[in-house]
Amino acid sequence: MHKPQFDGTPSTEEYRAYLALLLRDTFIGRAENLPLARATNRILAQDVLARLDVPSFDNSQMDGYALTAEGASRENRIFTVGREIPAGRPLQRSRASDDLTYPIMTGAPIPKGYVAVVPVEHSERIEYPDVPESFGRPSEKIRLPQAPKGQFIRRRGEDVVAGQVLARAGERVTPALLGTLAAQGYTRVTVACGPRVLVCTGGDEVRPTLTEDGDDTATDLAYGQIYDANGPMLTSMLVEDGAVVRRISIGDDPELLIEHLREEYETFAPDIIITSGGISHGKYEVVRNAIAIAPSLGLPIPLSWFGHVSQQPGGPQGVNVLDFNGHRLPMISFPGNPVSTLISYVLMLRPYLRAGGPYGTPHEVASRMATLDNAPRGVLVIDKPLTAPANKRQFLRGNLTMVESEPGTYQVELYPDVLPGSHLLHHAATADVLIELAPGTTYTGGEAVRYHRIRLTDN
Numbered sequence: 529m530h531k532p533q534f535d536g537t538p539s540t541e542e543y544r545a546y547l548a549l550l551l552r553d554t555f556i557g558r559a560e561n562l563p564l565a566r567a568t569n570r571i572l573a574q575d576v577l578a579r580l581d582v583p584s585f586d587n588s589q590m591d592g593y594a595l596t597a598e599g600a601s602r603e604n605r606i607f608t609v610g611r612e613i614p615a616g617r618p619l620q621r622s623r624a625s626d627d628l629t630y631p632i633m634t635g636a637p638i639p640k641g642y643v644a645v646v647p648v649e650h651s652e653r654i655e656y657p658d659v660p661e662s663f664g665r666p667s668e669k670i671r672l673p674q675a676p677k678g679q680f681i682r683r684r685g686e687d688v689v690a691g692q693v694l695a696r697a698g699e700r701v702t703p704a705l706l707g708t709l710a711a712q713g714y715t716r717v718t719v720a721c722g723p724r725v726l727v728c729t730g731g732d733e734v735r736p737t738l739t740e741d742g743d744d745t746a747t748d749l750a751y752g753q754i755y756d757a758n759g760p761m762l763t764s765m766l767v768e769d770g771a772v773v774r775r776i777s778i779g780d781d782p783e784l785l786i787e788h789l790r791e792e793y794e795t796f797a798p799d800i801i802i803t804s805g806g807i808s809h810g811k812y813e814v815v816r817n818a819i820a821i822a823p824s825l826g827l828p829i830p831l832s833w834f835g836h837v838s839q840q841p842g843g844p845q846g847v848n849v850l851d852f853n854g855h856r857l858p859m860i861s862f863p864g865n866p867v868s869t870l871i872s873y874v875l876m877l878r879p880y881l882r883a884g885g886p887y888g889t890p891h892e893v894a895s896r897m898a899t900l901d902n903a904p905r906g907v908l909v910i911d912k913p914l915t916a917p918a919n920k921r922q923f924l925r926g927n928l929t930m931v932e933s934e935p936g937t938y939q940v941e942l943y944p945d946v947l948p949g950s951h952l953l954h955h956a957a958t959a960d961v962l963i964e965l966a967p968g969t970t971y972t973g974g975e976a977v978r979y980h981r982i983r984l985t986d987n
């Protein structure tokens with residue numbers, strides 16, 4: 529199991545790369561075989577090989593006339609029309625002759641000895657000049673222009689060659705890939721089961737709202753209490769990423785938390801535990817306190833790290849491994865402020881899950897991991913100068929607009945919400961992007977800065 533070995537305070541990239549490594553060690557994943565129709569957007573758990581060449585036979589790309597090599601090379605020649613070839617009905621026994629042309633429909637097999645197709649609209653019916661762009665009857669004379677060899681012929685194997693890899697484990701079944709698999713005669717496909725994630729949120733001040741079924745059970749709040757925003761928000765993001773989620777509310781009692789975790793381990797059998805809150809420096813940090821007493825309650829913690837990632841918000845972080853009778857379960861702990869939880873998930877865990885989780889190839893995980901550095905840039909638009917905190921990369925929430933800088937050319941403009949508070953969840957809910965500011969840097973507007981989309985549909 530990889531232990532965290534950070535040289536000082538880790539960057540966002542270092543920390544999320546570490547989480548991916550740890551998850552690879554501790555989260556094996558399961559696969560299921562599904563009818564293709566139910567596999568949309570799922571992650572492949574196996575490579576899929578092509579069974580067939582596609583196209584599986586040379587066929588016409590146009591409704592037109594097939595010509596032999598000699599026929600096609602002649603300038604403006606007159607041909608005799610042969611029997612027509614509709615798609616799906618190849619000619620059984622056909623005669624190849626340089627003076628004979630076959631009317632052929634788009635998708636129909638090219639007859640033996642024929643090498644080019646001339647679209648019907650380029651033909652001329654000599655006996656019926658008043659009906660242009662129509663097919664001649666068998667034995668009728670028509671005039672056709674010259675055509676280069678291969679014109680409008682779709683070659684066997686041009687798209688796919690039997691035996692080649694169509695898609696690799698870890699790739700997502702997009703509608704286009706699903707169509708490709710269907711075109712190969714596949715009716716089922718083996719995909720990764722979504723990770724089973726136990727989401728734990730709370731603290732004594734936090735009141736649960738939604739039940740598992742989405743029923744509203746909100747009770748009145750006493751002064752000082754708040755409704756749980758993070759549990760439903762994390763669940764919603766995880767479900768978007770294909771996870772099966774169970775959510776529990778936790779109070780401030782660490783012993784009770786351990787008891788809950790044991791119970792959930794037995795009944796729900798999670799692959800990953802995610803907590804939000806209870807990890808900083810207060811007196812009632814339930815997650816920290818629970819991890820501290822877990823070994824004395826017979827739950828070994830073979831790996832434990834609480835610390836800071838050099839970013840704001842989402843700085844305080846924790847990662848632990850819980851050993852349930854030899855089964856090691858990763859627990860990832862995000863900070864409790866709602867925007868901190870949102871940003872932590874989007875930047876640190878979502879990339880791993882979206883890259884295929886345990887089925888993602890190391891290459892894909894690595895390249896997804898790199899996207900923070902490779903993020904696109906836009907032009908920062910602000911009224912007043914802004915300074916990011918020293919030693920921390922800041923992620924401001926904001927909106928993105930495409931502005932036509934010259935006719936037909938667009939540039940991205942970024943409008944940050946200048947209030948950085950990580951309790952401002954509604955402000956974050958109106959944002960399209962996280963706008964990244966470099967540590968200790970003052971911006972006056974007009975600078976090119978990186979941005980990260982935070983809505984799933986944009987990623």
Ligand SMILES: Nc1nc2c(c(=O)[nH]1)N[C@H]1C(S)=C(S)[C@@H](COP(=O)(O)OP(=O)(O)OC[C@H]3O[C@@H](n4cnc5c(N)ncnc54)[C@H](O)[C@@H]3O)O[C@H]1N2
Pocket residue numbers: 729730731733734754755756757758759804805806807808809810813841842843844862863864865866868950
């Ligand atoms: N002395 C220090 N105090 C704090 C530090 C620090 O470095 N030193 N860091 C601050 C930062 S930054 C953050 S972020 C928070 C992280 O603390 P926790 O993870 O322990 O989170 P909590 O204290 O439990 O909660 C923080 C805040 O968020 C509200 N909250 C918690 N859970 C939910 C929920 N499910 N739904 C809605 N709101 C929630 C909670 O009521 C608090 O207001 O620590 C700072 N303090």
Ligand code: MOO
Pocket residue numbers: 839840841842843844863865868950
């Ligand atoms: O990291 Mo806290 O996440 O700044 O609010």
